[in-house]
Amino acid sequence: MGGEGLGWKDLEIGFVVTEPGNASSYKTGDWRSERPIRENERCIKCGLCYIYCPEACIHEDEEGYFEADLYYCKGCGICAHECPRSVISMVEEKEE
Amino acid sequence: MTKGKIVGLEGSFAVAEAVRMANTDVIAAYPITPQTHIVERLSEMVADGDLDADFICVESEHSAMSACVGASAAGARVFTCSAGQGLELMHEVLYIPSSMRLPVVAVAANRALSAPLSVWCDHSDVMALRDISWIQMFAENNQQAFDLTTCAYRIAEDKDVLFPTMVHIDGFYLSHVIEDMVLPEEEEVAGFIPDYEHPFVLDPDKPVSMGCYGPPFIYPETKKAQEVAFDNTRSKIQAIWDEFGEIFGRHYSPVESYKMDGARIALLTMGSCSETAMLAVDELREAGVDVGLIRLRLWRPFPFNELREAVKELDLLVVLDRAISFGMGGPVCSELKSALYNKREELKIVGFIGGLGGRDIQISEFKYMVTQAQEKVKAIERGEEVETEIIGVREGGGR
Amino acid sequence: MIEICIYGRGGQGAVTLAELVAHAAISEGKHAQSMPSFGPERRGAPVLAFLRVSETERIKIRAEVTEPDVLIVLDPGLLQVGDVVSRLKKDGTAVINTMKSHDEMKSELSVNKLATVDAMSIARAVLGLPIVNTTMLGAMIKATGIVKLESLEAPLEERFGKVATKNIEAMKEAYAGAVVS
Ligand code: SF4
Ligand code: SF4
Numbered sequence: 158m159g160g161e162g163l164g165w166k167d168l169e170i171g172f173v174v175t176e177p178g179n180a181s182s183y184k185t186g187d188w189r190s191e192r193p194i195r196e197n198e199r200c201i202k203c204g205l206c207y208i209y210c211p212e213a214c215i216h217e218d219e220e221g222y223f224e225a226d227l228y229y230c231k232g233c234g235i236c237a238h239e240c241p242r243s244v245i246s247m248v249e250e251k252e253e
Numbered sequence: 254m255t256k257g258k259i260v261g262l263e264g265s266f267a268v269a270e271a272v273r274m275a276n277t278d279v280i281a282a283y284p285i286t287p288q289t290h291i292v293e294r295l296s297e298m299v300a301d302g303d304l305d306a307d308f309i310c311v312e313s314e315h316s317a318m319s320a321c322v323g324a325s326a327a328g329a330r331v332f333t334c335s336a337g338q339g340l341e342l343m344h345e346v347l348y349i350p351s352s353m354r355l356p357v358v359a360v361a362a363n364r365a366l367s368a369p370l371s372v373w374c375d376h377s378d379v380m381a382l383r384d385i386s387w388i389q390m391f392a393e394n395n396q397q398a399f400d401l402t403t404c405a406y407r408i409a410e411d412k413d414v415l416f417p418t419m420v421h422i423d424g425f426y427l428s429h430v431i432e433d434m435v436l437p438e439e440e441e442v443a444g445f446i447p448d449y450e451h452p453f454v455l456d457p458d459k460p461v462s463m464g465c466y467g468p469p470f471i472y473p474e475t476k477k478a479q480e481v482a483f484d485n486t487r488s489k490i491q492a493i494w495d496e497f498g499e500i501f502g503r504h505y506s507p508v509e510s511y512k513m514d515g516a517r518i519a520l521l522t523m524g525s526c527s528e529t530a531m532l533a534v535d536e537l538r539e540a541g542v543d544v545g546l547i548r549l550r551l552w553r554p555f556p557f558n559e560l561r562e563a564v565k566e567l568d569l570l571v572v573l574d575r576a577i578s579f580g581m582g583g584p585v586c587s588e589l590k591s592a593l594y595n596k597r598e599e600l601k602i603v604g605f606i607g608g609l610g611g612r613d614i615q616i617s618e619f620k621y622m623v624t625q626a627q628e629k630v631k632a633i634e635r636g637e638e639v640e641t642e643i644i645g646v647r648e649g650g651g652r
Numbered sequence: 653m654i655e656i657c658i659y660g661r662g663g664q665g666a667v668t669l670a671e672l673v674a675h676a677a678i679s680e681g682k683h684a685q686s687m688p689s690f691g692p693e694r695r696g697a698p699v700l701a702f703l704r705v706s707e708t709e710r711i712k713i714r715a716e717v718t719e720p721d722v723l724i725v726l727d728p729g730l731l732q733v734g735d736v737v738s739r740l741k742k743d744g745t746a747v748i749n750t751m752k753s754h755d756e757m758k759s760e761l762s763v764n765k766l767a768t769v770d771a772m773s774i775a776r777a778v779l780g781l782p783i784v785n786t787t788m789l790g791a792m793i794k795a796t797g798i799v800k801l802e803s804l805e806a807p808l809e810e811r812f813g814k815v816a817t818k819n820i821e822a823m824k825e826a827y828a829g830a831v832v833s
Binding site: 160161163164165166167168169170171172173174175177178179 | 353
């Protein structure tokens, strides 16, 4: 996450964080026990998965299909639940 | 020294005048007895165009402080006021501007807490706010209500302070009393409180994150930083009061004394009963009792050094609390004991509780406290247990 | 320092009376303090207000007046409620709104100095309202001389705006009509 080594003298007044958007350096991908996989043949490119993802980690590729960034994807399964075409299914993460 | 003009002003209106002269940008407040006249007067000023501020009509005190936090984070000069139950409803949010170092200014018209329902004055509401990390001070009369509110802006907004600041005025005893006071020239007050700039404000061109999440790996560091900064405000508070004194001719310090020369006994008070206590000291001095009066002006940060200095020559300190810390006694008394622990073994401290829920405190009560405290010291020396006495409380039991 | 208790009922303006006199005294360069006997206002319920005026010394005491030098009673019915008169100082002055004759009131109350006026009739005639506080100002000033009659004009105007004139008239009528002995 960053900041673990900071002492109290290093903090800005009122614990203000001066680097906006630094939450993007926070890896939520390691919370995941299931990952979303897609069968894009059925995808109608409606973008609901993109809208519903609470991590905002789904992006659109050049062909207009959607893909999750696994650095952030926490495996919540919301995209799979919301997809009207059952494109997405959640599969257990394998031990590496 | 400044002229100003002598006016008859209600304590609430004196506060409103200070808020107006400080050119406050945003006021968010919810009316509650006995603070109501402050809010009413301010909303009138805004409606009449006498004060160019946004008056946010909120639906509760919780919302009032939330709106203050937002406005202050955007860099506005912000004011609110409340009392009793209102401060309690606001309580959750009170910790936010202090932790975020937002210089909100507030006035509390001190009131008892329910149940039973009481709109009258005591310090139960103040004592519930001890740990909110706001600078807190007590006014003894309407002049001080004006002066200290004016100073509160300067103190809160000082770049070496940046903590919210609260002025306590006793409900009814100041909020509803009209008395003569000096209202300074507007330009002079404006000169004393220049515009301020917070190092961090909500600004789309210079984005920052405020009020972030604080996981265990960083939370203690944020609190240490807050405690150190809060402790360090003491010298600034005095410096600003000194500057105020030079301009306006009225001087304030964290601990103020009255007739302490040669005193072996001292009463200790906070707020509107202090001048009544002075009259008791006058009468006791006349009767040959070596007694003086210590008034705690600054309540937070606690003025340890000034207090220790004030009690140096004393044998007996008699403390009046206007609240009960249930199961612990008088909250001010127990704080004083802890502040003076190991400092002067021979000093005896005897606490009384009085003025609860608006029960009047007359000169005679202070004289009673001084006499009675000396008896209690004898009992303590005999090794007896001495309870904290609630002055004038009826025993009953005959039914 | 002169200490005054004003007894009235919620809505009769006891607190306002105390405030008006405080403003008048301060405008004369005196020290003054008006203090309501605190509580939520309820129309008709007995209400007590306090007033202190001091020529030279700042007023320090912030507590209720327990032994007044002057007692103002806006509603004669209150003489029956509690110990309204008993706390008045021995050499004190009572100013009472009553329809009874001065002599009758004098025989009923054992006070050093008594001022009576039928403020209710004056208020009804001049203001068209049964609110006697401003009328009673006249009687109070005649009995005590605590401030000048003229000093009340500015505070009355500040407080009542357009209808101040009538209130000033009622005050002056009571000043003329009050019997003091
Ligand atoms: S599983 Fe959850 S976090 Fe991952 S892409 Fe789907 S909605 Fe986003
Ligand atoms: S919700 Fe399903 S159908 Fe819609 S874009 Fe996402 S994967 Fe395709």
